[in-house]
Amino acid sequence: MVTFSSRRHRDVDSSRDDLVDLNRAHSSWLKAFYKWIITIDGDPEVNKGKAYRSLPNVSNYIFFLGGRFRTVRCCSNLVIFTGFNVVAPMVLFSIFETSKIWHSRDGYKLLLMFLYYFWAMCLSFFVRTATSDPGVLPRNIHLGQLQKNFQIPQEYYGTISLPAPQTITGDIQAKIELKYCTSCRIWRPPRASHCSTCEACILTHDHHCIWVNNCIGQRNYRYFIVFLASAILSTILLITNCSIHVYHHRNSPSKVPVTILLIVYGGLLLMYPLILLMYHILMTGRQQTTREFLRQEHTKNPFLTKIHRVRHNPFDRGNFVANVLSLFLQPRGISTVCPRERHDEKDWRFISIADFHSFEKMGTSV
């Protein structure tokens, strides 16, 4: 009897354990699914599995759908404003204009198709610019030593100059300046820079764009340019389509108020991408990224600032068109910290090494 009851007891116990296990498995499965949908914070203790779970430990990125899309931990909501302005005019146009133009002789069907094509391009590349990898560089690749909490050697501070291609051909003032990133612990390649908003070093860093809440770097610069160009084209087509419609009703414009509203809206929307694209063409023509241009001019408000050619610029190809193409078409390369790839346990790239060096300095000098 005793044995029976104890066995029964054990059975109940084990089934309860099973249930707990099942619950735990269920909740961990739910948690994993939730993390797959959106990963806001990393867990510093769990440094294994896919990189989208570990990368938020060392950067400010948030990942969606298993690392397929990313954004930066909310600093500005302007990206929503930008998205609204991409979508809103087309929603208005589709409701009030499309069927009228398509079914009447008030406009041209071909122009309408072009408008939708370029608008789709604009939306697609807006999403792409905002959510793709700008060229994040891995962390902790160039650790100097282990002692004193990975103290950074004296030689790694400051900027070093190395010979550039022009140095060999005689221009001894042309040089490549390299800096060691004390946050990422890497020797940054030329033109790469640390973005303090994203907390990561970005390849060929152009700027951190608040309108898309992402950096613009080597891996999404082409998307950014296509986004600007298609935004301009689709807005021009929007204005054209609406203008033709208004022209057909020129004797009674009060019948087409939304069409007139759309022309005004389009005119306002056209300004910003147009000015920005002009700037990018002129800057890249002189072989400068936005970051280099702003540093050169010592200004935070570049509007109406003349773009000067930098002397002894090692990247300069001496030809405006070649310069523009070299930056607009720059190869993307492959992602060096791919959020969808698995990595081994305790991967150094996802460990945040706090900078204890300055404290130690203070402690020893006292």
Added chain:
Amino acid sequence: MELEFHKDNSVGTVISESGSQSGASVPEVSQGRAPIFFNYHEFGERYYADVNSQYQLKEHDEDHALCMTHFPNVYVARGSPEFETTRIVRVPRRFEDTLDCPCFSTVIPGMEPGAITGEPVFQPLGVFDEDCQLFGYSSASPLTQLLSVEEFQEMVITINGFLRDAFYIYSWFNLVDISLEVLSLGLWRLVSKYIWRHPLLYLEDYVQQINQQGLKEKGLKIISPRKSGYLSLDFQIPRPST
């Protein structure tokens, strides 16, 4: 204790600490002299223990400063057996040839124009760092004992060739990729990897191949350049011993 160590003057040119005011005004870089290439991963240390002194740390003079030529293996987990038994020699990037693509120095570490000369091969003379690593006085790294100059050059030149092809702006891959991407409204990216393999992946294949064929028996390994972000070409070497 604050360590003051300056490399020989010929080793590159160090500009102002802030570096933020570059641009129109050239800082106090020596106007008449062109910069010289050197391995910027190296650093010096004068407070260390001599090899035969039973780990007695002491200050040394400038002529007896250690030159760090190998570094912790950050590609394996800390505390793993591999971490304890291996080190990394970093081949830096060089910029004289091209700025269009990552290009690694084809000079074996220790033979660069701005290197600290001394013994031509690695000689362990001092003990430094938490896990008691051995270092010498010159820029010659332990890699010189394991690999001949010709072997090294052949490998790095091949790797640079792969990189040059993959980062060529007007390559078919890049031009077709960008035009299809734009025309298909971004849908090309979803299928491109099944149709046209990225040229940089051939470099990964090559590195894997030489790791298995030539380098394995020497105890060497080249770290996948993708993993090191093309920041430096990293050779995994066995931990130096006396």
